[in-house]
Amino acid sequence: MPVLHIDVGHITARVSPLHAGLMTEEINHAYDGGLYAELVANRAFLEQPVPPSQLPPHWSVVSTGAATAGLAVDLGYIFTPELLMSLRLETRDATESRRAGIANDGFWGIPVRPATTYHASFFARISGDHGGPLTLSIESPDGATIYALADIMLRPGTWHRYEADLITAAGLKPTAQARFVISTVKPGTFWFSLVSLFPPTWKDRANGNRPDLMQKLADLHPAFLRFPGGNYLEGDSVSERFDWKKTLGDLRTRPGHMGPWGYRSSDGLGLLEFFHWCEDLNMEPVLGVFAGLTLKSGYIKPGPDLQPYVQDALDEIEYVTGDVTTTWGARRARDGHPAPFRLTYVEIGNEDWKDGWEYDGRFAQFYDAIKARYPSLQLIATHPVTSRTPDVLDDHYYRHAAEFYADVHHYDRTDRKGPKIFVGEWATMEGSPTPTLNAALGDAAWMTAMERNSDLIIMQAYAPLLVNVNPKAAQWPTNLIGYDALTSYGSPSYHAQKVFNAHRGDVVVAATPDVAPGLFTSVTRATRTGALYLKVVNSLGVPRTVRIEIAGTKSVASAGQQTVLTGQPSDVNSLPEPEKIIPTETNLTGLSQTFDHTFPAYSITVLQLQTQG
Numbered sequence: 035m036p037v038l039h040i041d042v043g044h045i046t047a048r049v050s051p052l053h054a055g056l057m058t059e060e061i062n063h064a065y066d067g068g069l070y071a072e073l074v075a076n077r078a079f080l081e082q083p084v085p086p087s088q089l090p091p092h093w094s095v096v097s098t099g100a101a102t103a104g105l106a107v108d109l110g111y112i113f114t115p116e117l118l119m120s121l122r123l124e125t126r127d128a129t130e131s132r133r134a135g136i137a138n139d140g141f142w143g144i145p146v147r148p149a150t151t152y153h154a155s156f157f158a159r160i161s162g163d164h165g166g167p168l169t170l171s172i173e174s175p176d177g178a179t180i181y182a183l184a185d186i187m188l189r190p191g192t193w194h195r196y197e198a199d200l201i202t203a204a205g206l207k208p209t210a211q212a213r214f215v216i217s218t219v220k221p222g223t224f225w226f227s228l229v230s231l232f233p234p235t236w237k238d239r240a241n242g243n244r245p246d247l248m249q250k251l252a253d254l255h256p257a258f259l260r261f262p263g264g265n266y267l268e269g270d271s272v273s274e275r276f277d278w279k280k281t282l283g284d285l286r287t288r289p290g291h292m293g294p295w296g297y298r299s300s301d302g303l304g305l306l307e308f309f310h311w312c313e314d315l316n317m318e319p320v321l322g323v324f325a326g327l328t329l330k331s332g333y334i335k336p337g338p339d340l341q342p343y344v345q346d347a348l349d350e351i352e353y354v355t356g357d358v359t360t361t362w363g364a365r366r367a368r369d370g371h372p373a374p375f376r377l378t379y380v381e382i383g384n385e386d387w388k389d390g391w392e393y394d395g396r397f398a399q400f401y402d403a404i405k406a407r408y409p410s411l412q413l414i415a416t417h418p419v420t421s422r423t424p425d426v427l428d429d430h431y432y433r434h435a436a437e438f439y440a441d442v443h444h445y446d447r448t449d450r451k452g453p454k455i456f457v458g459e460w461a462t463m464e465g466s467p468t469p470t471l472n473a474a475l476g477d478a479a480w481m482t483a484m485e486r487n488s489d490l491i492i493m494q495a496y497a498p499l500l501v502n503v504n505p506k507a508a509q510w511p512t513n514l515i516g517y518d519a520l521t522s523y524g525s526p527s528y529h530a531q532k533v534f535n536a537h538r539g540d541v542v543v544a545a546t547p548d549v550a551p552g553l554f555t556s557v558t559r560a561t562r563t564g565a566l567y568l569k570v571v572n573s574l575g576v577p578r579t580v581r582i583e584i585a586g587t588k589s590v591a592s593a594g595q596q597t598v599l600t601g602q603p604s605d606v607n608s609l610p611e612p613e614k615i616i617p618t619e620t621n622l623t624g625l626s627q628t629f630d631h632t633f634p635a636y637s638i639t640v641l642q643l644q645t646q647g
Contacts, residue, residue: 035630036550036580040557042566042645043586044544047489049558052257052318054535057459057495059263061295062467062508064500067141068517070303071244073152073231074138074214079107079119080290081298090121092139096177096215099132101125113157113193113227116280116289123224133169135217138229142504143210144172145233145520146181148202153232155197156216157286160188161223168224171215172200172231181212188224200231210520228285237314241285241302246522247500250515251315254528255535258318260458260495261308264384265294267322270330277324278305278350283369294329295509306366309354309375318378320414320456320493321354323347325383326396336395344403351380351408379493380404381414381428381458394419414456423453426492430459435476438462439573442479442554445487446547455490459497462527465606466511467501471615471636472603473512474526478571478638481534482556485569486542496531503609516609523612526599530638533597533617537567537640543586553578553633559645566590568641572633579632587627588647594622600637 058064066072075092083089088106095103108122125134138144152172160166171183182200214231218224235242236249262276269275274292281288281304290300312319326334326343334340349362355374356363363374382400386393398421401413415424431438445455462469462476469477477496484491501513514528524532539558543566549555552574558567564587572578584590599617607614625643633639 036553036578037546038549038555038580038582039546040568040582040584041544041586042559042584045541046544047487047542049485049488049538049540049542050492052493053485053488053491053538054531055256055258055260055317055320055493055495056251056254056499057260057264057497058499059266060293060299061263061266061498061510062501062513063141063297064498065303066300067502067507068500069243069247071232071235071242072300072302073140073144073233074229075141077229077300078117078227078290079121080117093121094137094139096137096217097132097134098177101128101132101134103134103136105136108225111159111225114286116287117227120225120227123226125218125221125224128219128221130219133217133219135215136226137213137215139213141502141519142507143519144212144214144231145208145210146172146202146206146212147208147233147520148206149204150202150233152182152200153197154184154200154214154230155195156229157193157195157227158188159193159225160190163190165189166220166222166224167218169217170198170200171217172202172212173215175211175213177215181206193227208520210518239310239314241307243311247515247517248314250522250524250528254532256315256317258320258493259308259312259315260320260322260381262305262322264459264497265329267324267384268294268328270294271328272331272334275324275328281305282365305350305353306369306371309371312375319354319375320379320381321350321377322381322384323350323400325386325400327383327386327391327393333391333396336392336399340396340399344400347400348403348407351377351404351411355408377411379412379414379426381416383416385416385430387417393417394421397424398422415453425453426456427453428456428458431457431480432459432461432463433476434464435462435472435479435573438476438480439554442483443547445483445490448487448490450490454492457484457491457494460494461496461512463512465525467503467508467513468516468525468606469512469514469527470603471526471601471605474530474599474638475571475573475603475636477527478530478534478569479554479573481530482554482569482571485534485538485556485558488542496527518609521609521612523607523609525607526601526605526615529599529615529617533599533638533640534569537569537597537642539565539567549580550578553580564645566643566645568643570633570639570641572635572637572639575635577632577634579630581628581630584627584643584645587645589645590625590627591644592623592625594625594644595642596620596622597640598634598637600634603636
C-alpha cells in the first residue's frame with residue numbers, strides 16, 4: 035500500500051495570498067455577448083455589413099400588413115465624432131393597425147426572464163417639425179408573443195436621449211429566443227444611435243456585468259484579475275490594440291475597436307469597468323500595458339518610436355493611482371471614481387517570446403520609466419530578459435493532461451534566486467467548448483504542483499475564462515465557464531478550481547512528493563485554525579488506497595470532511611446537463627494520525643482534517 039507521509043511541523047513554503055485568480059480577455063464573446071450585460075449587438079451600427087446584405091449586422095426590418103420600412107446606415111447624420119454612423123429608418127403606410135420598425139437579435143438571442151425589468155435607452159431624431167410615437171418591445175422572433183413593451187414620444191429637432199423600462203410578467207417561461215424591437219405606427223424618417231438594452235446587473239451597476247457569470251466568478255474566490263487580456267491587449271495592429279483612453283467616459287465617446295478574434299468590441303467594458311470588477315469581487319488588479327508588440331504588424335522598436343507608448347502607460351497608471359490633483363487622476367474623478375485604486379502589479383506586454391521582437395530593449399524602456407515614477411510597483415515580464423531584473427516572470431502553458439502529469443515537478447526544481455513566477459495562462463486542452471473530466475484531472479494535477487510551490491508561484495490563472503457556447507461564438511476550444519444568452523454552467527475544471535480555492539491554508543507542509551504513479555498531491559495548513567487540507571488527484575481508472583501518516587502535530591481530530599469530484603474521463607457539463615459533474619461533500623469519521631483512505635478512480639479529492647499543536 036502506498037504511504038503518504040505528512041510532517042505538519044515542517045513548513046516548506048508560505049502560500050502567496052494572491053495565489054489563485056482570474057485571467058480575462060475578449061475572446062469567445064467573453065465581454066460583448068458574455069460578462070458585459072448589454073443585450074443589443076452592434077448598438078452603434080459600426081460593424082460592417084456582411085455581403086450580400088446591406089443591413090448592419092444584427093439589425094433587421096419589422097413590418098406588418100401593408101406597412102413597409104427602409105433601413106440603411108447613414109453617414110450624413112453623424113451622432114458624435116466617435117460614433118460616425120447612425121441608422122436611418124423610413125416608414126411608409128404605417129397606421130394604428132400596422133407597424134414598421136427595426137429589430138435587434140442580440141447576441142444569439144435576447145434573454146427573457148419572468149418579473150424582470152429591462153432598461154432601454156437610445157438616441158434618436160425625427161424629420162419634420164413634429165414628434166412621433168415609438169413602441170419598444172421584447173418579443174418572440176416572429177412577433178407573435180410580446181414579453182414586455184413601453185411607449186416613447188420623440189421630440190422634434192436634433193438628437194435627444196430616450197429611455198424606458200420594460201417589465202416582463204411574473205409567470206412567463208424563460209427563453210433566450212427573443213428580439214428587441216423599436217417600431218412606429220406613423221410614416222416618417224427616423225435616425226437612431228447607441229441603442230441599448232440592459233437587464234439587471236451585478237450590484238445594480240450602471241453599464242454593469244451579468245449577475246450569473248459574476249456569481250460564478252465570485253464563487254471561485256479569486257484573489258486577482260489580470261486584464262484587459264492577452265492578445266486583446268496587443269491587437270492585430272497598433273490601431274486595434276486596447277487603447278485605454280478610448281474606453282473611458284460616456285458611451286457616446288467610445289468608438290470600440292476590432293479585436294484579434296474576428297469580431298468587434300464595443301469597449302463598453304473599458305478600463306474603469308475593469309477596476310469596478312476588481313472592486314466588486316475584492317480582487318487585486320494585475321494591469322497589462324501595451325508594450326509595442328502587435329500580432330500581425332510587428333513591433334515598435336525601442337527608443338524614440340516607443341516613447342509615446344511608454345508615456346501612455348505612465349498616463350494609465352496615473353489614471354488608476356493618481357490623486358485628484360493629477361491630470362489623469364482628475365479624469366478618473368470626473369468619470370465617477372475620485373478615490374485612487376490600489377495597484378501593485380503591472381505587466382509589460384503579452385507573450386513577447388518570439389525572436390526578433392527586441393523585448394529586452396522594450397522592457398527596459400518601460401521598466402526604467404515606470405520604476406522612476408512608481409518605484410514600489412512590481413513589474414511583470416512576459417519573457418526572460420537580461421537588461422533588467424523583472425520582479426515577476428509570466429509563464430504560459432497549454433497542454434494535454436498527460437503533459438501536465440509529466441511536468442508536475444517543474445517548479446519543484448526551479449531556482450528560487452530568480453524572479454517570482456506568475457503562471458498567467460494555463461489549461462488542459464481537452465474538451466470543447468468546455469473541459470472534460472479528464473482535463474480537470476490534468477488541471478488539478480498541475481494545481482497541486484503550483485500550490486506546492488506557491489512561495490515561488492505568487493499568482494496563477496486558468497485561461498480562457500469564458501465562452502459563449504452558441505455556434506460560431508467561440509474561437510478557442512477549451513474554456514472554463516460556458517453560457518448562452520440565458521443560462522451558464524461551470525465545467526469540471528471550474529469545479530476543481532472552486533474546490534481547491536476553498537480549501538487552502540497559508541503554509542505548505544512537507545509531504546511525500548511521489549506517493550504512487552498516477553497520484554498527485556499537495557498539503558497545506560491554516561496556521562490560525564489548525565485545519566489541514568490534503569489534495570489528492572487519482573488520474574488512474576482504478577481506486578487507490580493510501581495509508582496517510584501525519585507527524586509533527588499533537589493530535590488529529592477523529593472527524594473531518596471529504597470533497598470529491600469524479601466521473602468518467604469523457605464526461606462534460608453543458609447547458610442541458612450543467613451539473614453532471616459536480617463535487618460531493620461527505621463527513622469522515624475514525625480519523626487519527628494514521629489512517630487508510632481510498633481515492634476513487636478518476637477523482638479529485640480534498641480531505642479537510644483538524645490538527646492540534
